[in-house]
Amino acid sequence: MSRAWSQRAEPQTVHTLPRTPYAELDAASLSRKLKAAAPQAAAELWERYSVRVRALIRRTLGACDEVDDLVQDVFVAAFKDVHRLRDDHALQGFVLGIATHVLRSALRQRGRRKMVELSEADHPTTSPNPEAQRALRRLQALLETLSPDLRLVFVLRHVEQLELTQVAEAMKWSLATTKRRLARARGLVFERAQRDALLCAFLAEGDEP
Template sequence: MSSATHQIDQNAWLRDPDVQRMLRVRDDDEAAFGELVEAYQNRLIGIFTHVLHDSAAAEDLAQEAFLRVYRARHRYQPTAKFATWLFRIANNLATNRLRSLSRRKEVSMKAADSGQQSLPTPEQLAAEKSALMPTRQLDKQEMREVVRQSLDTLNDRQRMALLLNKFEHMSYADIAASMDLSVQAVKSLLTRARENLRLQLEPYLTGSSDQERANK
C-alpha cells in the first residue's frame, strides 16, 4: 500500500467521532472516557450476555474491557474504527472467559463422578431436541428460548462472528479485525454459522411465519 493511500485510510478512521473521543482519552480527558463508556456499555453487555448467559458476569467483563481501554490509552493509535478496536478487546476477554469456564466445567465434571453419566448421549440429545419440536405453535417466550438454544449450538467463534454481524452490523473486514482472522475466514465462519442456525430453526419457520402474520 502506498503512503498516500495509507494516509487517506488513517484520515478515514479520524473521521470516526469515537476515535476522536479516544484521542481525547489518550490526552487524559476523563470526560471523553465517560462518554465512550455511556455509548458502548449496552452494546458490550449485550454481546457478553449472549455469550455467557449471565448478566452479572457480562457486566464484570464489560467493566474489564473498559479498564483495558483506559490502561491502553497512552499507546492508542487510530488504525481502525473505535468499535473494531473495542470489540477486539471484548472478543479476547470473552474467549479467555469461555476457556476458563470450560476448564472449570471439565474439572467439576471429573470430580462429580466418572463423567460418563453427565454427558448426554446422542439419543438423549435427540430426545431433548424432539421435546423442542414444533408440534404446536410456540409463544414468543418459548420461541425466544428455542433461538437462544440454537445460538448455543454454534461454536464460540461462529457465535461471536454472528453476533457482531447481526447486532453490531459489522462488515466482514471489521469482524476479521476484531477477531484476528482473515476476511475469507470470517466469510466461511459466517456461512457455517448461518447454515447451522438454519438447520436448527428450519422446523419452526412455518409456525413463526404464521405467528408473524397473526400478529400483523
C-alpha cells in the same frame, strides 16, 4: 439471516445509545483525548460504548453474575491499551475487539455454552406472538451448541448487525476467514433447525426480503 430476525431477537431500541453529549463526540477526537489522558476522557468512553458492550456480553453469556466484572475488564483494557490504536477513527472496533477477546476467554473458562434468553423482562418485544417466542427460545438453545468462535461471529453479525469488515476486525480474522466461519455458523444453524418444524418456519420467514 435478514434484519427481520435481528429485530425479533433484539428490538432496535436496545441498540440506541443514551442521548448524552458524549454520544455526539467524534470517535477520533475521543481517541486522541484518551491517549493524552485528558480529564473526563475515560468517562466519555464509558458513556459512549458501555451500553453496547454490556448488551454484547449479555447476549453472549446471559444475565449472569459475571457481566459487570467483564464490562469493567473491557474498559480497563481499553484505557490501558488505547495508545496502541493506530487509526483514531477505529475506536469502536477497538473497543468491540477487546470485548470479543474478553468474551472468548470467558466462554472457554466456563467450559459451557450459554446464550442469553431474551425474556420479555429483559428485552420487551413488539410482538406478543407466543409461537414466535417459542421459536426464538429454540433458536437460542440451538446457538448454545455452537463453538465460542462460531457463536461470537454469529452474534456480532446477526444480532449486533456489524458489517463483515467490523466483525473481522473484532475477531482479529481476515475477511476471508470471517466469511468462511460465518457461513459455517449459519450453515450449522440452518442444518440443525431442519429437525424442528417451528424453528425452520421461523428462520425461513426471517430470510424473506
